[in-house]
Each structure stands twice: as structure tokens, then as C-alpha cells.
Amino acid sequence: MAQDSGRLNQPPVVEVRGLTRRYGARTIIDGVDLDIGRGEFVALLGRSGSGKSTFLRALAGLDHGVPGSGRLGTPDAVSVVFQDARLLPWKRVVDNVTLGLNGQTPRERALHALAEVELTARAQAWPTQLSGGEQQRAALARSLVREPELLLLDEPFGALDALTRLRMQALLLDLCARHRPAVLLVTHDVDEAIHLAQRVLVLDEGRFVVDLDVGLPAEAGARQRRFAEVRGQLLSSLGVTGEELRRVA
Amino acid sequence: MADLSLTGGQGVVDPAWLKLARSQPVGVADKPRRRRKLGPGRPIPYGATLGPVLLLILWSIGSATGYIDDRILSAPWTVATTGWELIQDGRLQENLWTSFQRSFWGLFWGIVAGASLGVIAGLSRIGEYLVDGPIQIKRAIPALALIPLLMLWFGIGEGMKILTIALITFAPIYIQTHDGLRSTDARFIELAETLDLSNGQFLRHVVLPAALPGFLLGLRFGVTYSWLALVVVEQVNATSGLGYMINLARTYGQTEVIILCLAVYAALGLSSDWLVRFITRKALPWRKILAD
Numbered sequence: 397m398a399q400d401s402g403r404l405n406q407p408p409v410v411e412v413r414g415l416t417r418r419y420g421a422r423t424i425i426d427g428v429d430l431d432i433g434r435g436e437f438v439a440l441l442g443r444s445g446s447g448k449s450t451f452l453r454a455l456a457g458l459d460h461g462v463p464g465s466g467r468l469g470t471p472d473a474v475s476v477v478f479q480d481a482r483l484l485p486w487k488r489v490v491d492n493v494t495l496g497l498n499g500q501t502p503r504e505r506a507l508h509a510l511a512e513v514e515l516t517a518r519a520q521a522w523p524t525q526l527s528g529g530e531q532q533r534a535a536l537a538r539s540l541v542r543e544p545e546l547l548l549l550d551e552p553f554g555a556l557d558a559l560t561r562l563r564m565q566a567l568l569l570d571l572c573a574r575h576r577p578a579v580l581l582v583t584h585d586v587d588e589a590i591h592l593a594q595r596v597l598v599l600d601e602g603r604f605v606v607d608l609d610v611g612l613p614a615e616a617g618a619r620q621r622r623f624a625e626v627r628g629q630l631l632s633s634l635g636v637t638g639e640e641l642r643r644v645a
Numbered sequence: 646m647a648d649l650s651l652t653g654g655q656g657v658v659d660p661a662w663l664k665l666a667r668s669q670p671v672g673v674a675d676k677p678r679r680r681r682k683l684g685p686g687r688p689i690p691y692g693a694t695l696g697p698v699l700l701l702i703l704w705s706i707g708s709a710t711g712y713i714d715d716r717i718l719s720a721p722w723t724v725a726t727t728g729w730e731l732i733q734d735g736r737l738q739e740n741l742w743t744s745f746q747r748s749f750w751g752l753f754w755g756i757v758a759g760a761s762l763g764v765i766a767g768l769s770r771i772g773e774y775l776v777d778g779p780i781q782i783k784r785a786i787p788a789l790a791l792i793p794l795l796m797l798w799f800g801i802g803e804g805m806k807i808l809t810i811a812l813i814t815f816a817p818i819y820i821q822t823h824d825g826l827r828s829t830d831a832r833f834i835e836l837a838e839t840l841d842l843s844n845g846q847f848l849r850h851v852v853l854p855a856a857l858p859g860f861l862l863g864l865r866f867g868v869t870y871s872w873l874a875l876v877v878v879e880q881v882n883a884t885s886g887l888g889y890m891i892n893l894a895r896t897y898g899q900t901e902v903i904i905l906c907l908a909v910y911a912a913l914g915l916s917s918d919w920l921v922r923f924i925t926r927k928a929l930p931w932r933k934i935l936a937d
């Protein structure tokens with residue numbers, strides 16, 4: 397709840413009003429509003445094709461020529477992490493992190509960022525020599541070295557195996573606790589959303605149909621109950637029936 | 646192994662099958678089963694020389710037994726001694742040097758024109774509209790058909806020869822460079838936008854490196870074409886060079902000189918191709934690891 401008071405006192409980092417995006421005749425994002433507070437971690441869920449990436453790309457300013465309207469207030473320093481690590485294959489890992497970095501001692505800062513994601517030893521490697529998880533860690537380092545006020549992640553761990561994903565999630569939490577950017581994480585994984593985010597949105601038919609504060613209590617038993625409750629709520633809003641839920645869980 | 650423990654656990658082991666398994670030496674049974682490797686098999690050191698050496702042997706035997714007529718195809722040793730004589734009186738080096746210079750300068754201007762026009766057409770829309778059309782039309786005209794016109798315009802001197810070679814070599818370099826620039830991965834363009842790269846940074850760090858493999862591929866074609874073009878211009882009209890030597894030898898019926906010149910062409914072609922591949926390896930170190 398400390399977050400909430402913080403949200404009230406400071407102006408939000410992201411301010412979206414009546415945002416609409418269309419592909420052809422189909423309205424993908426249909427006049428949504430959204431505020432994200434400073435340092436707030438928001439997860440965005442939604443069925444495949446519901447428009448999560450479309451929304452994220454609008455926030456990142458990457459949707460040139462996609463017709464639509466609305467007001468978008470985003471900070472200057474925005475970083476994006478994509479599902480593929482998107483490292484330039486002709487640049488060594490450290491040079492990928494330094495890419496486009498302004499200010500003093502870019503190289504030292506890049507090496508520091510690589511140390512934070514435990515990739516110091518691979519700084520001089522070519523991206524193709526890294527494993528999928530290592531590549532994604534390098535991409536994280538590249539996005540954080542810019543000290544973004546807003547970090548946008550589009551299914552960053554979607555292509556990783558379960559174990560690597562778990563470790564990446566822990567790493568992401570650590571990094572966000574340290575750098576405190578506002579985060580919008582697009583994911584398919586309901587559990588991931590609940591574990592990582594303070595607030596979860598569900599996008600359906602172009603609108604946010606769910607906007608809930610996760611608020612997991614510290615005490616183990618209560619935490620488990622709250623987790624199950626939120627999980628059930630999110631899954632049902634994503635169209636999973638109670639019957640289906642009972643059969644697999 | 647898994648099968649064995651499963652059936653053993655259920656107590657329904659087929660005795661004949663078990664005997665078969667036992668009769669195998671333990672060492673063999675414990676070895677992990679290797680799959681048969683598909684593909685052409687293991688490389689042999691210097692194996693690539695096997696075919697040419699075999700041909701050389703057949704040629705020698707044919708000549709020694711008189712099976713190959715000396716007027717049709719000179720014996721290998723005749724070619725070798727002729728080569729030695731031509732080197733001693735300096736004619737071979739002289740003509741080779743002349744040919745090499747023509748090829749080199751033709752290729753040089755071909756690279757300059759091909760790369761710069763490729764960059765112009767690849768980086769700007771206006772440039773593409775202005776440059777690409779004429780080049781596509783020029784490409785549709787066989788280069789050899791241009792020679793009479795070039796001779797009328799530029800005479801039969803060195804300038805015309807170098808220009809012809811340049812005109813022939815620049816096409817593949819232009820096409821590959823242009824293509825490399827145009828097909829920069831959209832994902833990397835998006836990345837450059839999210840990193841707020843300036844136009845200059847975008848060019849230097851993303852576009853040009855992405856186009857480099859294309860340019861080098863074009864260069865490899867260009868080098869091959871430059872030898873091809875050389876043969877053509879020298880046989881059309883020349884008073885020096887390898888092509889001239891061949892023409893002269895034909896007049897006097899000296900097959901050994903013709904063969905010698907062909908061998909020199911082969912050596913030039915092979916070594917320049919090797920050189921381009923060497924440059925490619927050095928210029929694209931990040932590529933190497935994929936091939937390893």
C-alpha cells in the first residue's frame with residue numbers, strides 16, 4: 397500500500413488517455429486509459445492476438461503508420477526488451493551494450509551492467525556464442541545501462557526453458573529493485589505475472605478488463621491463498637473455465 | 646538398457662533374447678550406441694588435389710605413349726620447358742604484368758563504382774530511382790555487345806580495356822551491395838529506434854555492417870568476372886598481355902603456349918578467389934564461429 401500513496405503523491409511516469417490503434421478495419425486497442433506510477437511493476441496479460449504487443453509498441457513509439465488516436469505521455473528514457481534478444485551479431489557483447497550510449501565512460505558503465513547480469517566473463521564474446529538465456533541477460537544489461545524511467549518487456553522470457561526462465565525472473569526482480577524503473581511486462585504466463593508484478597492488467601477486445609493489485613502478503617499461508625485467488629481470477633478472465641482449472645491444477 | 650530393466654522387472658524375459666545379449670562382450674554392450682554418420686564422410690588432407698593430380702597423370706601417360714597427338718595437346722613437360730623458356734626471356738612476366746594491371750585497375754574502378762552506386766541507391770529513395778533503373782537496363786545488355794561502341798568512343802587503348810572490365814565487374818558488386826543495404830533486418834532497425842541512435846550511428850553500427858557480407862559476395866563475383874572480361878578484351882584487340890600471347894600462339898600453332906597461358910589463368914583465378922575469401926574471413930570474424 398506504500399506504493400499507492402507514492403502513486404498519489406507523484407505524477408505518473410506513463411499517462412495514456414483514450415489510446416486507439418487500428419489494423420485495417422479491426423480496432424485492436426479501443427480507447428484505453430492507463431497510469432503507471434514511478435517504479436511501479438505492471439504485468440499485462442491477454443490472449444494471443446489480443447493486442448498486447450500493439451499496445452507496448454505504441455508506448456515504445458515503434459508503431460509508425462499504425463492509424464489511431466489518443467494521448468500518450470511517456471518519459472524520455474524508455475528501454476525495450478524484445479522476445480528475441482536482438483543483439484547485433486557483428487558486435488561483441490560489450491559493444492552491443494554500449495551501442496548508442498551517451499555520456500561519460502560508456503564502456504565502464506556497460507561492463508558494470510554486464511557484471512550485474514553476471515556476464516562479465518562473456519563481455520568479449522560474439523552474440524552467437526551465447527546461450528539463449530545469456531543473450532537475454534545481455535539484452536537486459538543493454539536496456540538497464542541507459543537507466544530508463546520506463547522499461548518495456550515483450551515476453552522477454554518466452555523462448556527460454558523453465559529453469560532459465562525462473563532464474564531470469566529472479567534477476568529481473570533484483571535489477572528492478574535496484575534501478576526502480578516503471579515496468580510494463582507483457583507475458584502469457586499468469587504465474588510469472590503474479591510473482592513479478594505489483595499490478596496485473598488483462599487486455600481483451602481492446603480494453604483492460606482486469607486491473608488488480610496483487611498485494612501478496614508476506615506470511616506463507618496467507619500468501620498461498622492470495623496467490624490462488626488472484627490466479628483463479630486472472631485465468632477466468634482469460635477464458636479458462638473453472639472446470640478446466642480443476643482438471644489441471 | 647531401459648528395455649532390459651523393464652522386462653526384467655516384470656519377470657518375462659525371453660531366454661533366447663537374453664542369451665544373445667549375454668553373448669556380447671561386456672565392453673561392446675556398455676558402449677553408447679553411435680548412430681551411423683550420414684554425409685560424404687571424413688575429409689582427407691589435401692584430398693582436393695587428388696582429381697587434378699589424376700588428370701595430370703593421365704595426360705602424361707597419354708603423351709608418353711603417343712596416345713595424345715602433340716599437335717592437339719602438348720605433353721606436360723613440353724608445356725613446362727616452354728614456360729621456363731618464356732620466363733627466362735621475360736616474355737611471360739611482361740605479358741602477365743600487363744594483363745594483371747588491366748584486370749586490377751578495371752576491378753578497382755568496378756569496385757569504386759559498384760560500391761558507391763550501391764550505397765547511393767541503397768540509402769536513399771531518390772538515389773534508387775535515379776541509379777537503379779539505368780543500371781538494370783545496362784545489365785540487360787550483354788557486356789560484350791557494348792565493346793564495339795566502347796571501341797568507337799575510346800579507341801583500342803588501355804582506357805577502353807580497363808573501362809570494359811570495370812563495366813563488367815561493377816554490376817555484381819552494385820547489386821549485392823544495394824541488396825545488402827536494402828534488406829537490413831527490420832528487427833535491427835526497430836532496435837536502433839529504441840536505442841535512439843542518430844542517423845550516423847545507425848549507418849555505422851547497423852546498416853553498413855549488415856551490408857558488408859553482401860558487398861563481399863559481390864566482390865567475389867566481381868573478381869571472377871574481371872578475369873573473364875580480361876580474356877575478352879585481350880582477344881578482341883591487343884598487342885600485349887596473356888590474351889595476345891594466346892592469339893599469337895594460335896597463329897603459329899603452339900599448343901604448349903596456349904596451355905601454359907590457360908594454366909596461368911587458372912592460377913590467377915584460384916589465387917584471387919582465395920584472397921577474397923581470406924579477406925571475407927578477416928572482415929567478418931563473427932561469421933567464422935558459425936562455420937566452425
Ligand SMILES: Nc1ncnc2c1ncn2[C@@H]1O[C@H](COP(=O)(O)OP(=O)(O)OP(=O)(O)O)[C@@H](O)[C@H]1O
Nearest residue numbers: 419420424442443444445446447448449450451584
Ligand atoms: N502489422 C500488422 N498488420 C496487420 N495486423 C496486425 C499487425 N500486427 C498485428 N496485427 C494484428 O493485431 C492483433 C494484435 O496483435 P498483437 O501482436 O498486438 O497481439 P499480442 O497480444 O501481442 O499476441 P501474442 O500474445 O501472440 O504476441 C492480431 O490480431 C494481429 O493479427
Ligand SMILES: [Mg+2]
Nearest residue numbers: 448449450550
Ligand atoms: Mg505479442
